[in-house]
Amino acid sequence: MQALYDYLSKKVSQVITEEDFDVIKGHFTYKKLRKRQFFLEEGEICKNYAFIVKGAMRQYYIDDKGVEYTINLFVEDWWAGDRESFVMQTPSVYYLDAWEPCEVLLITREDTLKLCAECSAFNEMLLKLDERNNIATQKRITSTISLNAEMRYQYFVDNYPFFLNRFPQHIIASFLGITKDTLSRIRKKMMRK
């Protein structure tokens, strides 16, 4: 639980007392995921959100033709889950799995709402997290709509350098919405510069 405490302390402006953290801790469950183990499968309800203590996860979507689209990548100190399914308690359209062996701390929707009401530090963390998420997704939409493949990869390298060594090229290409061949061509071009 130390990772969660460190994370919270970094994120919120208020001091997290031992009593606060005891309350917070009580709402989380520790779990290990094997490499490639599913955290969520299409059609399931996302019952838990995961705070990643160790490892890397990915969220993807498979269309009617069986084509896989990488929607999100997650590493340590990130929260993984399908927000829509979690909030609405409806079946997910996504798959989430452990790309590397993971250690995660799980919290249910009910406990999230309880904690928000009980603990102002957790409430502040959630507000800030959503704020940053909104900013990041807004930027991703802008970059997807307005940048060409090369600029999109450059943006990715600049903003998510920590993903580069954790995920293979075909996953990164899929995350950027480009083919593996296009990514390979862009990388060669950039190395020559």
Add this chain to the structure above:
Amino acid sequence: MQALYDYLSKKVSQVITEEDFDVIKGHFTYKKLRKRQFFLEEGEICKNYAFIVKGAMRQYYIDDKGVEYTINLFVEDWWAGDRESFVMQTPSVYYLDAWEPCEVLLITREDTLKLCAECSAFNEMLLKLDERNNIATQKRITSTISLNAEMRYQYFVDNYPFFLNRFPQHIIASFLGITKDTLSRIRKKMMRK
């Protein structure tokens, strides 16, 4: 301010008392925007967020070559602003203007934070708003990455029918990241069905 009261009452689970709403009201300023009046220009800091009482707004980005990309569209009961610039108090990369004459209620970043601390109903509204925003942007990313132009337009028609009569075809095409000609072809094909 009645529109804001009605909006809040619909969004939160708790009852909004007259005292609550007096506090909330005190942090907002009423403003009218003429058609095409800028609410925010590239390089400016987004000092206010706008709750739209009446009218329609759009957020767009202009790249180095002068090409315009529609990032967001907004109508009544929506919140308009550049979240990143508003939260970080950094210069915006976007333009926001009134597509139709607008009446808006403005709130500063400082007052948003104050209200969150002072009024639990406002805090709840903001949490829920961010939650819905995250869900909507996640869906938009998934649709942008995984759907072809025709499916993207169908998704837009199904999920944002109220935009169709408010914005012209070239703005909708830009919002979908497709050309006006592609959109026109798709619409003709769909009408024939």
